Amino acid sequence: MLRALPDLTICQQMEMSSLSTSPARQKLENLLNKSMRIRMTDGRTLVGLFLCTDRDCNVILGSAQEFLKSTDSFSQGEPRVLGLAMIPGHHVVSIEVEAESLLTA
Amino acid sequence: MVMKSSMEEDEAGWGLGIPEKMKNNANWVDITQDFKGACKELNLGELLHDKLFGLFEAMSAIEMMDPKMDAGMIGNQVNRKVLNFEQAVKDGAIRVSDLSLPELIGIMDTCFCCLITWLEGHSLAQTVFTCLYVHNPDLIQDSAMKAFALGILKVCDIAREKVNKAAVFEEEDFQAMTYGFKMANNVTDLRVTGMLKDVEDDLQRRVKSTRIRQGEQRDPEVELEHQQCLALFSRIKFTRLLLTGLIAFTKKETSSVSEAQKLMSQAADLLPAIHSTLHHGVQSQNDTTKGDHPIMMGFEPLVNQRLLPPTFPRYAKIIKREEMVNYFSKLIDRIKTVCEVINTTNLHGILDFFCEFSEQSPCVLSRSLLQTTFLIDNKKVFGTHLMQDMMKDALRSFVSPPVLSPKCCLYNNPQAKDYIDSFVTHCSRPFCSLVQIHGHNRARQRDKLGHILEEFATLQDEAEKMDAALHSMLVKQEPQRQHLACLGTWILYHNLRIMIQYLLSGFELELYSMHEYYYIYWYLSEFLYAWLMSTLSRADSSQMAEERILEEQQKGRSSKKSKKKKKARPLSREITMSQAYQNMCAGMYKTMIALDMDGKVRKPKFELDSEQVRYEHRFAPFNSVVTPPPVHYIQFKEMSDLKKYSPALQSADLYMAASKHFQQARLILENLPSPDPEISSEKDVCETYFRLSFQVKKRVQYLKLNRMQDYVFYASALPEIIHVFTKVNRILKVAKPNIVVMKLLAGGHKKETKVQTVFLPACKQSESFGHVVAHVVTPRIHRHCHVSIPSSLQAYSLHRYILHPLQ
Numbered sequence: 066m067l068r069a070l071p072d073l074t075i076c077q078q079m080e081m082s083s084l085s086t087s088p089a090r091q092k093l094e095n096l097l098n099k100s101m102r103i104r105m106t107d108g109r110t111l112v113g114l115f116l117c118t119d120r121d122c123n124v125i126l127g128s129a130q131e132f133l134k135s136t137d138s139f140s141q142g143e144p145r146v147l148g149l150a151m152i153p154g155h156h157v158v159s160i161e162v163e164a165e166s167l168l169t170a
Numbered sequence: 171m172v173m174k175s176s177m178e179e180d181e182a183g184w185g186l187g188i189p190e191k192m193k194n195n196a197n198w199v200d201i202t203q204d205f206k207g208a209c210k211e212l213n214l215g216e217l218l219h220d221k222l223f224g225l226f227e228a229m230s231a232i233e234m235m236d237p238k239m240d241a242g243m244i245g246n247q248v249n250r251k252v253l254n255f256e257q258a259v260k261d262g263a264i265r266v267s268d269l270s271l272p273e274l275i276g277i278m279d280t281c282f283c284c285l286i287t288w289l290e291g292h293s294l295a296q297t298v299f300t301c302l303y304v305h306n307p308d309l310i311q312d313s314a315m316k317a318f319a320l321g322i323l324k325v326c327d328i329a330r331e332k333v334n335k336a337a338v339f340e341e342e343d344f345q346a347m348t349y350g351f352k353m354a355n356n357v358t359d360l361r362v363t364g365m366l367k368d369v370e371d372d373l374q375r376r377v378k379s380t381r382i383r384q385g386e387q388r389d390p391e392v393e394l395e396h397q398q399c400l401a402l403f404s405r406i407k408f409t410r411l412l413l414t415g416l417i418a419f420t421k422k423e424t425s426s427v428s429e430a431q432k433l434m435s436q437a438a439d440l441l442p443a444i445h446s447t448l449h450h451g452v453q454s455q456n457d458t459t460k461g462d463h464p465i466m467m468g469f470e471p472l473v474n475q476r477l478l479p480p481t482f483p484r485y486a487k488i489i490k491r492e493e494m495v496n497y498f499s500k501l502i503d504r505i506k507t508v509c510e511v512i513n514t515t516n517l518h519g520i521l522d523f524f525c526e527f528s529e530q531s532p533c534v535l536s537r538s539l540l541q542t543t544f545l546i547d548n549k550k551v552f553g554t555h556l557m558q559d560m561m562k563d564a565l566r567s568f569v570s571p572p573v574l575s576p577k578c579c580l581y582n583n584p585q586a587k588d589y590i591d592s593f594v595t596h597c598s599r600p601f602c603s604l605v606q607i608h609g610h611n612r613a614r615q616r617d618k619l620g621h622i623l624e625e626f627a628t629l630q631d632e633a634e635k636m637d638a639a640l641h642s643m644l645v646k647q648e649p650q651r652q653h654l655a656c657l658g659t660w661i662l663y664h665n666l667r668i669m670i671q672y673l674l675s676g677f678e679l680e681l682y683s684m685h686e687y688y689y690i691y692w693y694l695s696e697f698l699y700a701w702l703m704s705t706l707s708r709a710d711s712s713q714m715a716e717e718r719i720l721e722e723q724q725k726g727r728s729s730k731k732s733k734k735k736k737k738a739r740p741l742s743r744e745i746t747m748s749q750a751y752q753n754m755c756a757g758m759y760k761t762m763i764a765l766d767m768d769g770k771v772r773k774p775k776f777e778l779d780s781e782q783v784r785y786e787h788r789f790a791p792f793n794s795v796v797t798p799p800p801v802h803y804i805q806f807k808e809m810s811d812l813k814k815y816s817p818a819l820q821s822a823d824l825y826m827a828a829s830k831h832f833q834q835a836r837l838i839l840e841n842l843p844s845p846d847p848e849i850s851s852e853k854d855v856c857e858t859y860f861r862l863s864f865q866v867k868k869r870v871q872y873l874k875l876n877r878m879q880d881y882v883f884y885a886s887a888l889p890e891i892i893h894v895f896t897k898v899n900r901i902l903k904v905a906k907p908n909i910v911v912m913k914l915l916a917g918g919h920k921k922e923t924k925v926q927t928v929f930l931p932a933c934k935q936s937e938s939f940g941h942v943v944a945h946v947v948t949p950r951i952h953r954h955c956h957v958s959i960p961s962s963l964q965a966y967s968l969h970r971y972i973l974h975p976l977q
Contacts, residue, residue, distance in 0.1 A: 089208035090218070096205075097220045102198055105234060109242060117219040117228055120212040122205070125219075125231050131242050145242060145476045149231035156235045160205045161198035 093118065099166040101126060104158040109133055111150060115162075122154035232480050241475055250465075252472045255305040264302060264468050267311035271398035274314055276451030277303070277468045278405045279491050281322055286497050287488045289329065289535055293345040295474035296486035298326055303468055307354065313372075314406065317365040321409045323354040324362050328416040329535055336538035338609035343534040349477045359417050366410040373403040401447035404440045411437035415505070419539055424512055424552045427543055431509035438502045445495040504536035511543060512552055517564035517601070520544065520551075524608040525671070531612055541609045545602065557602065558594040565594075567740065568663070569709045570716035571656035572648075573640050577723060579647045586640060593636050593657060600625040604668070616675040619668050620791030626665050627794050633657040651719065659709050662797055666702045669792060670694065676788070685773045688762035689785055692810055693801065695755035699748055701798045706745045713740070738843070750838040754905065757831030761912065763812070764824035822916045829912030836905045 086094065101115040103124060110133075113126030130144040212218060217228065232239045258264045269277075281301050288297040303310060303319045310316040330346050330353075333339055354362065380396035382388060411433050418430035454464035465471070471485060489497065507527060514520050527540060546553035551560055565571055572578040573590050580586040600622065607618045641653040673690055676682050682690055765771050782803040792800040801809070812819050 087211060089211050092204065093208045093218050097218075107235065107243065111234070116223050117217055118205075118209055118212075119217050120209055120214055122209045125223075125228055133242075143476075147232060147480050149227065150234055150480075151228070151231040152234045154209075157202075159200055159202045161200050161202075164197040164199050167199060167201075 096162060096166060099162055102161040103152055105152060106156045106158055111147070111152060112144075113147075113150065116149075122157060123151060124154070124157065124160070125149065125151045239480070241478060241480055252470060252475075254470075254473055255302040255309070258302055258470070259309060266303075266309055266315070269312045269315055271395070271402055272450055272452045273467065274312075274318075275398065275401050275405065275447065276453065276466065277301070277315070278318055278402075278409075279448060279451045279494065280454075280466045280469060280488070281318070282405075282498070283488050283491060283494050285322065285325065286494060286501075287486055288326070288345075289501075289533060290489075291343055291345065291534070292486035293347065293478070294326065294351070295347075295349050295477050296471070297488065298322065299349070299351060299474055300469050300471050302470055302473065305351070313365070314369045314402065317362070317369045318406065318409060320354045320357055320362045321366055321413050323352075324359060325409070325413050325416060327353040327355075328413075328420060332416075332419065332542055333534055333538040336541035336609065338537050338541055338606060339534045340611070340614055343611055349474065359413075363410055363414055363417075366406055366413070370403060370406050370410065373399050373406065377403060397447065398450050400443065401450050404443040404447070408437050408440045408444060411440070419543070422546050422553050424554060427509050427512050431506050434502045434505050434509075438499060438506075441495050441499050441502075448491050448495070451491070501533060501536065504530075504532045505539060508536055508540045508543060511540060515555075516567060517560045518568065521605065521608070524605055528608050528612065528615070534611075537609045537611075541606060544605060557598045558591070561594045561597055561601065562590070565657070565660055568713075569656050569660050570713045571640075572644060572651050572653050572716070573656075575716060575720075577720060578644075578651070580640060580644055580653075583643070586643060589636055589639060593632060596632060597629060597661075600629060604664075612675070613679055616672060616679060619672045619675070623665070623668060623672075623791050624794040626661065626668065627796055630658065630661045630665065630796055633661045651715075655708065656712060658797075659705055659712065663702070663705050663709065665795060665797070666698055666705060669795070670698050670702070672791065673698070682788070683774070685766075685771050686784060686788065688759055688766065689806065689810075690788065691755045691759035691762065692806070693789065695752050695759055696809070697798065697801060699752035699755060703745060703748050703752065706741050706748065710739055710741045710745070743842070746838055746842060750835045750901065753831045753835035753838070754901065757828040757835070757908065757912070760824045760828040760831065761908075764821040764828065764915070767821040767824070825912045825916035829909050829916065832905045832909040832912060836902060836909065839902050839905070 096115050098114055098116070100112065101124070102110060102112045103126070104110050109131055111126055111129050111131055113129030115124065116127045117125040127149055129147040129150040131147055131150075132144050209218075217225070219228070234240050235243060237243055253261060253263060255264075259266055281298070281304075284297040284301060288294055298304060301319075301322075303315060304323055307316050307319040307323070310319060330348070333344055334346055376399045377396060380392050380399065382393075382396075415430045415433035415437065418426045418433060452467065454466040511520065511523050514523050524540070524544075528537075543552070545551060551557055562574055566574050571590075573580040573586050575581060603622055603625070607615055607622060610618060637653055637655055637657050640656075644651055644653045673694055676690065762771065785803045785806065789800060
């Protein structure tokens with residue numbers, strides 16, 4: 066099995082600790098582990114837990130489920146379970162979260 | 171990631187406990203712009219994540235919109251709509267009634283191909299279940315298609331059940347998951363075979379009515395209908411016979427095995443007719459979407475994409491129709507061979523049967539059928555004998571232990587009976603495991619053989635204790651008899667067999683490097699085979715001791731002097747074969763040493779390891795064995811040290827010695843008295859071949875096969891031709907050229923050339939005594955030499971290797 070890699074370089078870690086968290090960054094951090102719905106360029110929708118993102122808006126969702134074509138998923142039947150999925154930033158059309166997730170400070 | 175068969179069946183759900191509200195009735199707020207804006211504030215290369223989530227996890231996520239990782243994307247790439255069965259029927263894309271003969275033939279042939287592709291290790295979702303008709307046979311109105319769809323489902327169900335039960339498969343062999351599909355469980359097996367028979371009878375009437383009549387003008391349309399009806403009839407009948415044969419295997423009686431064999435033969439007889447009518451079936455239509463595969467009507471390769479785990483490969487390549495018939499014929503041959511096992515009643519014979527069957531690398535279905543035929547419902551051998559009884563019989567015929575001899579006082583002694591009963595009970599599991607090990611594919615067997623040595627070491631311990639206890643009991647009452655090392659010898663024999671098989675499999679799987687050959691061959695010839703021969707001799711003397719005692723007791727009764735008929739000792743053949751193998755290995759061992767002396771063996775630069783490390787790794791599984799004690803590296807070096815000879819040995823001496831070993835092996839093998847199937851001379855081989863091809867010709871004429879392809883196909887399917895070259899002959903084919911090559915090498919031929927010596931496996935399958943040593947004239951040319959049948963030994967004559975570069 067693979068060894069666990071250090072998650073950030075020393076450099077990055079130092080950077081993160083030295084920066085004060087701006088409001089925008091804080092907003093993002095508040096969204097971590099909340100459920101998120103992302104529409105992709107080919108019309109599919111992924112629903113999962115927001116786990117990670119980066120500057121290019123590449124998003125990683127956990128326990129992701131894939132719905133076809135319409136966001137009203139029942140008409141499409143069972144969603145496909147993907148597990149951990151990464152959506153490249155340039156394929157993201159829209160990002161939605163549950164209203165309740167925005168309330169937490 | 172591959173799904174294992176042991177998982178739950180209703181995988182289609184795969185619910186992970188995500189709250190319902192996530193799906194549709196939560197209040198979703200769009201934050202796209204905010205999110206993207208916030209992301210821009212991150213630094214290049216910086217990841218925003220939870221403390222517990224890191225690069226390692228991020229790396230293992232599947233990337234969407236990448237065709238290699240995103241299976242759901244494919245559906246969006248093709249222009250056609252991917253419809254399931256019900257949708258396709260509603261749409262009119264597929265018909266459930268009034269299917270034409272060519273359509274039926276084409277669909278059935280493609281289904282057969284899917285079935286075979288599944289049996290070769292692909293998932294049902296990408297093979298059989300791509301046929302929309304099997305999704306819901308109840309909706310089909312065409313009687314032939316309906317019966318066929320149900321038949322295929324039943325065949326899959328039984329095959330799956332057998333493979334699961336036998337448990338001799340790994341993920342590379344077989345995918346058992348049914349993805350929640352119904353396998354025609356609402357219909358009985360009998361009903362399905364009945365439906366198939368009805369369709370058959372209907373078709374037979376049509377065939378008769380369209381037959382050529384005397385003096386009538388032949389209408390081409392009627393003739394075509396006649397041919398196509400016949401084609402369809404053959405396929406339906408084949409399906410019915412295949413299904414009925416598999417059903418027979420599910421019965422518990424041993425008699426049903428013979429029945430299965432008969433049914434399989436009948437099914438095989440239909441294969442030429444199927445082969446000659448393949449062209450009647452409709453072919454796949456090419457989809458206009460770029461990069462797509464041709465689509466056959468009634469099939470949708472992507473219909474199950476969403477059921478597959480994300481990391482599954484995209485398409486399973488379905489085999490072509492032309493290969494389908496060939497595969498079925500080989501499969502049926504294997505199944506017929508499996509049926510033969512019930513004719514072997516002794517344990518050692520059964521073990522040999524399993525080993526030999528495995529050497530052909532048979533498919534998972536035939537291996538599984540062999541396992542479940544041997545141990546029906548994992549209780550009794552062939553459903554009739556207890557494993558313990560079989561082992562007692564094996565002990566009796568191998569080593570004749572007094573405790574199992576009716577004329578011995580121990581036979582009825584309750585304490586002794588207890589001892590021997592508990593011993594064979596403890597032996598049951600390891601021996602059943604051994605049989606199961608031989609059912610796995612060749613690569614997996616090696617590892618498992620290494621592990622089972624531990625269990626056999628425990629048995630050896632117990633055997634020794636038993637022998638000691640029984641011996642002390644015996645000498646008190648019958649001082650002239652002894653019970654030393656009886657059970658121990660039997661266990662030792664099996665131990666040695668396993669160790670030898672373990673080492674030989676390393677050659678077959680091409681695990682050893684050339685510079686390792688010498689110590690592997692040393693271990694085999696100087697150690698394992700030496701032990702094996704002494705073990706067999708000891709067993710033989712034990713048998714003779716028992717026979718003498720029986721004779722003494724009988725002498726008193728009969729006054730007639732029985733004519734001493736010189737009967738071959740039961741173990742003599744095995745002893746002789748072991749001697750031959752030992753000589754082959756000894757020859758190879760000396761050859762390798764000599765080649766090393768001449769600088770022809772490339773050794774790696776040992777940086778972090780050494781030869782000792784590799785040696786100990788190769789023989790590591792032997793460390794758990796008590797008898798024979800493992801030979802450690804230092805010991806090995808001492809025992810194999812050539813410096814003890816004076817004058818010092820030159821490579822030429824070793825080549826000559828090797829040549830003598832091969833010579834010896836050849837003499838032994840050629841003088842083997844041959845029981846029925848063994849052939850030991852070239853002349854016999856040729857005679858048998860001609861005899862068999864004459865038989866083929868006669869059968870071909872009888873079946874009125876017209877096309878050359880059918881003849882060739884049929885001839886190649888005859889198992890007898892393939893098995894003409896028996897074990898003995900295969901080894902001879904290696905021994906003979908080796909003798910000559912050794913003599914040449916001893917004479918200093920090509921000693922100075924700095925060319926690499928190439929070892930050519932004498933035949934594609936195993937028999938690792940088969941390394942024909944040859945010198946390649948130019949270093950660039952390396953080639954494996956395959957045995958093509960038939961080949962006379964002329965093909966191996968030396969000049970091909972030494973004088974001409976290998977093409």
